[in-house]
Amino acid sequence: MKNTVSLITLLFLISFSYSQEVKTITSIDEYKAVVDGSKGKVVLVNFWATWCPPCVKEFPELVKLYKDYKDKEFVLVFISLDDKADYDSKLLPFLKKQGVDFTSYFGNFSNPEALMTYVDKSWQGEIPYTGFYDKEGKLSKTFMGNKTYEQFETEVKKLLD
């Protein structure tokens, strides 16, 4: 009996130590709030989806980057563009498998075109898309297509200096 209680307690603690929060954002205002809310820090925003092979390829590199730099005024914002129908069956299991234990976002934008133009006038909508914001909240570098840990790290280091 004592062992059973200990096991249940352990499972309970494990489930709470893994906090996977996914917030839905639907508008430019909400996107702005996410980025502006981290002013004073370097923010990397990555638009991705589980069905996008280049996105999936670079995803672990970004998670590693977050873990290496999370104590250094760095914030990683994942925004998934998965279909609503895939939210429970694909998105959440993927995030869990990748060890995303920080807040990430599900983009269900009412006006995707306006959002794209707000983020970056030259962005036509292809993913993966990565934007780097400096500590003043200004977009200072963008990547289109999948990149390596070293490429992401180089930009983050520049902005942290």
Place this chain on the structure above:
Amino acid sequence: MSRKVVLSLILAIFAFTLDSFAFTKGPGDKIEDFTIANFDGKSYNLSEALKNSNSGVIVMFWSTECPWVQPYNDRINDYVKEYSEKGFTVWAINSNNTESADVVKEHANKNSYSFPMLKDNNNVVADIFGSTRTPEVFVISKDNTVMYHGRISDNKSAAEQNTHDLKIAVDEISSGKDVTVKETKSFGCGIKRVEK
């Protein structure tokens, strides 16, 4: 300011914009002539197609996999019929280096596409247009000017579609009117290019 500093500034600006595909052709731009020797044994040349069409050429960058393209498979033949009736020649072009000519051919057969599906080896044509994603559409007038660039419609799902932007542009061009909305955006799959 020394030449070295000026050069560094120019390089920095170039580096910033390089990843943004600032070279994507847009309304008013001309398209460099190209020819695709396709897997169907035919040759597709832009200037010839423009000469032989009544209204112009529509190029749709396409994919066999992209989840933003596949939902159009149930209605793209109907759409192409409408565009063709307005005098346009319509080509779909696959520039992804991850999708072979055999795969593209099989996909076209499976979906019974009524329009030529072209394989753009080494993304040569995608580079000419500066195309970045699928689906992405360019409407070129007979005098080789981009009249419309962007999405097919505002939603990949037929049930949730509100505006058929490409059709609106096609109707306006074929009626001799100015295109009201010349450029639109949509989320899509990045074109998988070869390393050059």
